[in-house]
Amino acid sequence: MAAVELEAVTKRFDNFVAVDNIDLEISDGEFFSLLGPSGCGKTTTLRMIAGFEFPTAGRLSIGGREIGLDPPNKRPVNTVFQNYALFPHMNVLENVMFGLLMQKVPKDQARDAAAKAINSVKLEALLNRKPNQLSGGQQQRVALARALVNEPKVLLLDEPLGALDLKLRQEMQSELKSLHSEVGITFVYVTHDQEEALTMSDRIGVMSEGKLLQVDDPTRIYEHPAKRFVADFIGEINLIEGSVDSSGTVRLGDEVIACASPAPSGSQSVTIALRPESIDLTVENERIGGAMNQIPGIVARRTYFGDSHSYDIETSGGTLSIRRDNRPLNTIFDPGQPVTVSWHPDASNLLED
Amino acid sequence: MSQTLRTGKWIDRFLRLNAWLIFAFFYIPIFVLVIFSFNGSSRVTVWGGFSTRWYPAVFENQQILSALKNSLIVAGISTVVSTILGTSVAIAIDRYRFKGRKALDGAIYLPVIIPDVTMAVMMLAFFAQVFRLIDSFGPRFQLGIYTIAISHIAFNISFVAVVVKARLGQLDPSLEEAARDLYASGWLAFRRVTLPLILPGVLAGALLALALSLDDVVISGFVNGSGGTTLPVYVFGAIRRGVSPELNAISTLMLLASTVLVLTSLFLQRDPKSKQP
Numbered sequence: 001m002a003a004v005e006l007e008a009v010t011k012r013f014d015n016f017v018a019v020d021n022i023d024l025e026i027s028d029g030e031f032f033s034l035l036g037p038s039g040c041g042k043t044t045t046l047r048m049i050a051g052f053e054f055p056t057a058g059r060l061s062i063g064g065r066e067i068g069l070d071p072p073n074k075r076p077v078n079t080v081f082q083n084y085a086l087f088p089h090m091n092v093l094e095n096v097m098f099g100l101l102m103q104k105v106p107k108d109q110a111r112d113a114a115a116k117a118i119n120s121v122k123l124e125a126l127l128n129r130k131p132n133q134l135s136g137g138q139q140q141r142v143a144l145a146r147a148l149v150n151e152p153k154v155l156l157l158d159e160p161l162g163a164l165d166l167k168l169r170q171e172m173q174s175e176l177k178s179l180h181s182e183v184g185i186t187f188v189y190v191t192h193d194q195e196e197a198l199t200m201s202d203r204i205g206v207m208s209e210g211k212l213l214q215v216d217d218p219t220r221i222y223e224h225p226a227k228r229f230v231a232d233f234i235g236e237i238n239l240i241e242g243s244v245d246s247s248g249t250v251r252l253g254d255e256v257i258a259c260a261s262p263a264p265s266g267s268q269s270v271t272i273a274l275r276p277e278s279i280d281l282t283v284e285n286e287r288i289g290g291a292m293n294q295i296p297g298i299v300a301r302r303t304y305f306g307d308s309h310s311y312d313i314e315t316s317g318g319t320l321s322i323r324r325d326n327r328p329l330n331t332i333f334d335p336g337q338p339v340t341v342s343w344h345p346d347a348s349n350l351l352e353d
Numbered sequence: 354m355s356q357t358l359r360t361g362k363w364i365d366r367f368l369r370l371n372a373w374l375i376f377a378f379f380y381i382p383i384f385v386l387v388i389f390s391f392n393g394s395s396r397v398t399v400w401g402g403f404s405t406r407w408y409p410a411v412f413e414n415q416q417i418l419s420a421l422k423n424s425l426i427v428a429g430i431s432t433v434v435s436t437i438l439g440t441s442v443a444i445a446i447d448r449y450r451f452k453g454r455k456a457l458d459g460a461i462y463l464p465v466i467i468p469d470v471t472m473a474v475m476m477l478a479f480f481a482q483v484f485r486l487i488d489s490f491g492p493r494f495q496l497g498i499y500t501i502a503i504s505h506i507a508f509n510i511s512f513v514a515v516v517v518k519a520r521l522g523q524l525d526p527s528l529e530e531a532a533r534d535l536y537a538s539g540w541l542a543f544r545r546v547t548l549p550l551i552l553p554g555v556l557a558g559a560l561l562a563l564a565l566s567l568d569d570v571v572i573s574g575f576v577n578g579s580g581g582t583t584l585p586v587y588v589f590g591a592i593r594r595g596v597s598p599e600l601n602a603i604s605t606l607m608l609l610a611s612t613v614l615v616l617t618s619l620f621l622q623r624d625p626k627s628k629q630p
Contacts, residue, residue, distance in 0.1 A: 050530075052533075098532070
């Protein structure tokens with residue numbers, strides 16, 4: 001059964017369409033991420049699930065029950081806010097107990113459950129601290145405990161790691177992931193950080209300008225983006241124009257290349273997406289076995305990145321950016337040197353706009 | 354760089370002197386008032402030795418006591434009512450989007466900036482019209498302490514609303530959302546989260562209202578009618594008959610009371626973040 005279901009959901013603020021006709025099904029127990037730049041509608045979507053905003057049109061259900069217009073306190077979901085939104089006048093224990101007390105759970109029962117939740121995020125020593133006496137990471141954990149103690153059907157997380165420094169963020173990523181598999185609750189995670197989405201999610205929905213562009217698992221999102229925006233937003237990528245002839249053969253400049261999917265019929269040009277790390281470089285005319293695409297090029301620029309080199313290679317179809325790990329014995333190419341550029345057909349995706 | 358800083362030496366000295374002059378300008382009249390309230394002589398301009406006799410005299414004067422009682426009643430009623438209404442208005446403007454919100458947001462400052470005399474004439478004209486309307490149904494109303502109270506409520510709402518709104522502006526709106534998310538109804542979210550967090554602002558607004566009500570002379574003087582004399586209005590009337598050491602004593606007491614109120618109000622309005630050790 002779907003934990004969360006959106007059918008043709010639209011949210012308009014005056015004349016601005018924040019969320020544009022979205023269909024989405026998030027399954028029970030899934031770690032689902034909504035990924036996109038700021039202003040793409042991901043947070044508005046989350047806020048509609050939480051009940052802080054109401055859809056202008058469409059149906060919204062949680063656990064199979066339609067809840068479109070229910071207020072937030074009548075929904076089986078809890079939220080971890082971007083800035084945690086811990087109550088500054090309550091200590092850690094009172095913060096975590098709040099949801100239970102509001103649900104009329106008897107006080108001593110609520111205290112026990114809250115203490116257990118606080119243990120599970122390893123903050124048992126800080127029960128009586130006020131939020132402003134906690135570090136960012138500790139506040140984050142309190143916010144998690146405060147939401148999870150209510151055992152919601154769905155946990156909503158609104159860029160919860162955004163305020164933490166890099167190291168802590170990486171730690172919290174793996175902690176969140178293991179917490180998710182422990183509690184078995186559906187997580188809906190909003191982020192603009194592609195790395196966060198890729199490392200933690202079961203599935204990712206990429207949003208832009210209110211539209212849900214692609215919903216897929218992280219591998220497919222990264223390796224087989226369907227739309228130009230998805231390819232461009234996630235990671236580095238070469239986007240180059242290729243031509244198509246009447247037989248459907250794709251050419252990059254003068255060279256015929258094979259792609260992951262056939263060119264759409266009737267099209268004369270296509271956008272080819274190619275990740276810098278999926279392209280190989282060899283010396284001129286050195287042929288590689290297998291069904292690889294191989295085209296000649298000339299090194300235009302080389303940049304040193306410590307763990308890798310980045311090359312700009314000029315080909316008859318345009319400039320390609322290529323990333324090569326620095327391993328011992330790997331050839332370093334010099335600007336001006338003629339080279340052969342090669343990649344597996346599966347790595348070149350044809351994109352819709 | 355340091356050269357341009359050193360050329361400011363004379364300006365520095367001037368500014369320091371200026372600060373002292375301003376202090377003197379503010380506080381010398383107050384010192385004179387306080388010192389002469391302890392004047393043993395009954396002639397105000399002549400120093401007759403130190404004496405505290407005017408202070409007990411203040412509390413034996415029946416006119417003063419009845420004026421004080423009126424003042425306290427008016428201040429009490431207008432503070433409670435304007436605190437509740439002003440807080441509600443501040444929350445409405447801060448939290449809800451409704452037609453005319455922007456206009457209300459601007460209009461709330463109006464009683465703060467219009468002259469007391471204008472406010473007083475306005476209220477008097479307003480009461481005259483209202484009384485005419487009510488009187489046509491039978492009962493007869495007159496000016497008195499309740500018209501003073503209503504007038505004080507009318508301007509105090511603005512002061513309370515402005516102070517509370519400032520406090521609300523510092524409050525993270527997601528706190529209330531978090532409370533709603535954690536199963537609190539709208540009322541409980543307000544009662545358990547919003548209200549405790551804006552309470553210092555509400556109290557600061559209430560103290561300000563109390564101080565303004567206790568100090569007001571112009572508006573109270575216009576709308577008091579007979580028997581509705583408040584303490585400042587009494588002092589104003591008495592001073593026309595000549596300054597007495599007794600008036601110095603009352604004024605000193607009123608100064609003390611309003612200083613305490615305003616300082617407490619300012620203390621409560623401090624940025625909560627600066628409270629951390």
